[in-house]
Amino acid sequence: MKKNSLFRSLLTAAVLSVISLSFTSCDNEDSGPSGAYAENGVFVVNEGNFGYPTSSLSYYNKGTQEVQNNIFKKENQDRPLGDVAQSMAFHGDRAFIVVNNSNKIEVVNRYTFKSEGVIEGLSGPRYFVALNGNKGYVTEWLPSNPDWSYNNGRVSVIDLNTFTVLKTIQVGLQPEKLLIAGGKVYVTNSGGSTITVISTVTDAIEKNISVTHGPNSLVLDKNNALWVLSSGFKNWQADPSTYSAAALTKIITTANEVTGTYTFPEVSAGASKLVQSGAKDALYYSYGGKVYRQPIASESLSHTMVIDKNFYGIGVDPETGYIYGGDANGFTGDGTVYVYNTEGTKVTEFRVGIAPNGFVFN
């Protein structure tokens, strides 16, 4: 009897796998991506309220100008995305959504947003980048101490075939955004003043580059120069006289050396959310609660204010150059996304989910 049921389950498994294989091959025969979210559009990551699984993803179709909210929940049997969606990254056919206070990364098909799996066992994950289809890296803060201070964070190396953690690498305090350039992972340690450089071959730290205190975001420009934005030292518990100014730091990735530091004038003003134009020749960021643009060709800080408004998230459309700003609306209601042309004139606006903190363009 027992043998018989084992045989039956084996047979069922075999039949199922054949069926699923045939479906997979059908998909592969399609030319180009297809799916509800494959068109020319932008995804908005809505962080939600801390402590509640109220984060969500919105999709804005640039062609039809229609907004669809809660797309993850809609495509996944009404399952909520989780508690604090910090960021989303694409690689190949997949989207990786880092859900900070659920300690997980949701992996979905980037065209259908149907779940492909969950990477669990993380601790305060923030940002993710994939090297290829097999390996990715995620920054994690780890829990803070009871006095709200932090110990060193880590970068976990993820096996993208099994969705398991292969290795953890201790980095600096509160590691934030990261990117891969020239076979190396560059990690901003936002609680300190270094960029950690990790080899993607050995997954070991190669170097720590000193920058201005509080590096939180970075981009790689068209000349393969790395631009790092630092907030300067700011702490609500500390005396404002101990604060230091924010700055942009330029790093040449061939030598991993700092070649320029552009310090911002106002010491009390913070800076964050560095992004760049589609041509990778202009930097956009938030400084003192306004959006500024700095051309990469400039040898000094020559930035101009583009939008006189504070945003919780900033994105630049690589195609049109339009600037997207997410307004968190005090976290009590749905946020609004404002769209501006390169001159800073508002083009449109639309409502999304709670606390829009980032944009990913198709």
Place this chain on the structure above:
Amino acid sequence: MARFPFIKVWLLGCSVVLSHVALAQQPDSARHQLRTVEIFGKPAEVYAAGSRVAQLDSSYLSTYASGSLAQALQARTPIYFKNYGVSGISSVAFRGTNASQTAVLWNGLNISSPTLGQADFSTIPVTSFGDVAVQFGAAGAAYGSGAIGGAVLLSSPKYTSKGLSATIQSEIGSFGRYFGNGSITYGSSKVQTSTGVYIGQAANNFKYKDLTQIQTPEARQENAAVAQHGITQDLTWQLAYNTKLALHGWYTFADREVQPAMGSAANNARMQDKNLRLMAELEHDSRWGQTEVKAAYFNDYLHYTNTSTNSVADISTYQLQAEQTYTHGKRWSLRGGVNLQHFSAESSGYAGEQTENRASAFALLRYDPSSRIKLSLNLRQAVVEGYNPKPAPALGFDWKFYNDNTNQLSLKGNVAGSYRIPTLNDRFWIGAGNPDLKPEQGWSYESGLRHLFILGNTLLLETELTAYQMLVDNWIQWFPDATGRWRPVNLFRVASKGVEAGTKATATIGEAKLSATAGYTYTSSEQVKVYEGSGDKGKQLMYVPHHKAILGADATYKGWSVLSNLNYTGLRYISNSESGYLEDFILLDLVLSKKLQLQKSQLILTLRSDNVTSATYHTMAYHAMPPRGYTFNIRFIIP
């Protein structure tokens, strides 16, 4: 740590006084009564004619004696409670306002946490007070700051028995619940004293469906255990025929694991509350009327920890209230008084110890031009350094315009101004100071019809229909500024309006006593003006149900009694944009009890089932609540 010896000293003092009085055996003198209340009705209504007041029956409260005030009120009043899971904070919302816009008074003095501006109803056990009245609307502003949406008035029991009496009860329930309490009361013509203790715990390890996981697997609730204990001590002493001294002591301790939302990282959050409340009350009658002086010391200690937080708030509050009531004939009553408060606060979020003083003066007038018309006029003015609120006036009337043998019809109305002083956190939190912050101001208008139908001793039917409109301006909420720094701001003006209908029937047929109560409220509460950010004008505020209805029924026959509560709560939005919501739910509770007479004593056996239908419901987003549970309670009363 100095608190525990303090309790011992307090108890010791009480017992010394008690034995002294018992030995002296002073002659009887008529028990003193408040003349004003005798003439003008329920305390909460004397100077608030036309306002809506609901009182919970003492027999109903005794059924829920092992529960929290939140449980008792949730089942029988149309007030909405936000329970942050089964073990977390339970906060109240009246007429579309929020918890800090509700005043909670104990024997007439405000006991809301000075740091948060609200009271946690899950740490107030039903055993620790005698009566609870719920006053809707701003008429309660006569009691001071915070009574914008309504007020919950707790009072110590009125002891009338002579000699020694005692009660002891023990309870066991589903999900690892145990509860026990005992009280002992002694009364003579001169002195009444009572001591009560309770201890309870619940593991709250129930099973629920985890809606945030693929395939919604069943999970067992973790980090939701609760342990509570406390003591109450009351002493009233008739010093002379016209002078009475009362001492009230109340200590509650709660150690709770804070239940996380489904799918949120486990952070081992834990909260320890210790609340000590001591009060001395002196009443003296003279030809100038009644003089009442209350002095109180409260200590509120809250220790919150999780994997990344360790925060302590320890606040001492000193209050002094003196009032004089002059009653002229049977038509006029005038009360005037002052209230002084001193706060001394230490908190992990403040730069060292912070203090604040508040003062207010009030004048309350009640005039009954005829036996059918009651009028009241109040004025209160508070003075707080940096935050002087506008005066809070109130005008009310109650006109019994029809009266025959069986029917009485009254028209009521009330207009009241109210205010709320910013909390100590609003004022002192490091880096959050906002010098432009103004107190909240409220205006409420209400009018209602009350119908009484009396059929001799067999049937009493009491029906009330109220409509209200309310404006709350300078609504305070923490909001990030342009640099992302969170601080309190006057965020919006909210308009709320609604209808409240309630009816209560009591019938006696032979040996059977039946009573039923039904209530329904419609609430609309929305932002009408937004001072910062984009806001969400014209949308229902989050966690305010449009509809709530309750149905309760009790029947007693020959020592048996059956009680049921049915509670319908409509859908609630979980953000101010009406985008996400929690489904509506119906909860049914059933109670069966049997009273056995053992000579003079009584033994009461009670079996209760909460959430009989095992409904899945949430009062805060994705915080699991228990399925059907049972409790068995045994109570022994020595009269």
